[in-house]
Amino acid sequence: MPSQPSSPPALDVPADLAAPVFDRRRAWLVTALIVTFMIVNFADKSVLGLAADPIMDELGISHSAYGLISSSYSILFSLSGLVVGFFSARVSSRVLLFVMCLVWGLAQLPVLIVTAVPALVAGRVLLGAAEGPATPMSMHALYKWFPVGRRGLPSALQISGAALGTLIAAPVVTWLITQFGWRSAFAALAVTSLVWSAVWWFVGRDGPYDQPAARVPARTGGPVRIPARTGGPVRVPAEPGGPVREPAETEGPVRVPYRRLLLSGTVIGSVTSAFGASWAMALSQAWLPSYLKNELTMSPGTAAAVLSAVSALSFVLLLALSPAVDRLTRRGVSLRLSGGVPQGLAVACAGVAMAVFPFVGPLPVRLALIAVAFAVHSIAFPLHYMTAAAVVPASQRGALFGIVAATGTLPGLLAPSLTGRLLDTAPSAGAGYAQSFALAAVVMITCGAVAVCCIRPARDAARLGALRGRPEPVSPDPVR
Secondary structure: OOOOOOOOOOEEEOOOEEOOOOOHHHHHHHHHHHHHHHHHHHHHHHHHHHOHHHHHHHHOOOHHHHHHHHHHOOOOHHHHHHHHHHHOOOOOHHHHHHHHHHHHHHHOOHHHHOOOHHHHHHHHHHHHHHHOOHHHHHHHHHHOOOOOOOOHHHHHHHHHHHHHHHHHHHHHHHHHHHHHOHHHHHHHHHHHHHHHHHHHHHHOOOOOOOOOOEEOOOOOOOOEEEOOOOOOOOOEEOOOOOOEEOOOOOOOOOOOOHHHHHOOHHHHHHHHHHHHHHHHHHHHHHOHHHHHHHOOOOOHHHHHHHHHHHHHHHHHHHHHHHHHHHHHHHOOOOHHHHHHHHHHHHHHHHHHHHHHHHHOOOHHHHHHHHHHHHHHHHHHHHHHHHHHHOOOOHHHHHHHHHHHHHHHOOHHHHHHHHHHHHHHHOOOHHHHHHHHHHHHHHHHHHHHHHHHHHOOHHHHHHHHOOOOOOOOOOOOOOOO
16 A cells, blocks of 8 residues: 655634634534424435426326436536535635525425426426435535534435434325325425425524634734644633634645546546446435335335435444544544445445345345345445545535535436336336346446546645645644
8 A cells, every 4th residue: 555645734824814713502502403404405305306206197207207307306416516615715614504494494395286297307307406405505505514523424414314314304205205295295395305405594694714814813923833734723712721723624735626626536536436336326216215115015104214214324323433433533534444444335236236136036135135235335435525524625525515515416317217228128027126126236336436546635745735724624622
């Protein structure tokens, strides 16, 4: 394994350059709101898959037509994530998240007014356009409240909103569909989105960590020497006996050309791991509920319980991820080994389970493999943001996150429609599902291998110069 580049020399930073005080209470309040934001986000995504069978029966549409409706969600998903990412440096995260969630609620309404395929497509296209920037922009908003070295747990919690969204939505939405019809689920999610928007507008704020560091009168006679890469964050008191302030995020170049960022191995590997993980997530949202009910002959309630169990496994893995990464980092393990390799291996292992489970006979073993195939890949999502962020200046992070999300989530456009076509052309539905899962396995194993080979944050950061003067992300000690 190639050795990591040696640390760059320490920088002389003026003593009067002070970074913001870490506001723990406000930071965790914003985190709670953003986790709720992600729960609503993934409940909105999953409602169509949970209502797939009654929608197909009522509208008399084929698997291919349903697959196209499901894929229509992603028509503008990637493009909107890319566009909004570039505006994130000019528009506050408070406004961006408010507008996005407001549109989510409005996007559920067309099908309540006109029950037809065009109304479903229109609602899904609008929902995809509004949800495309959701994950990268909410992560960007979260990073504004946490300094480098404190982002592991908040990042994992933000991504865990996806698992919680399915964990909560599967039983609740299934109950609404069976008791009151599938339209009731769309109406309930519309109301939930509008309520969150109102709460966020009055409570949500932008954090201080992307703002220029405040200057305070110098108390010493010379510069303070801050190592560029240390075993932990450097804290400098603003004044003798004053509050402890976290280090400024970036002392390096203001900008790095996007071409160089996008062609770095770390960004390529991070995008690739997200692509493989998103393929599994797209299948889970669009077709796994139908597979459980039709191929494994489960009742709607049992299928919802299985989906909730898969989401619970994702949630546990995501919560266990942060302390594990922090522990490895404290022991001096590079971000490549603590973040890059795990995300690639997770996607590849999930791909292997995806290829195997359709051919396993005993139901308990098959369900265990389904859990691995549709849950283990989830740890790639927070890790791919962490590895990508390691090579980009803070001023360009929102735009890069938008690009990473736009390319990494393209499977949402491809996987559902391809699966629908395979189901309609295969000799049987079981054969069609097996072909679809085999295709997913090839994609995921390939993406995992590319991520393991390409993600090298320390090497790429040294080449780009994006981390000059930034401490290595580590688990911090408590603020004293």
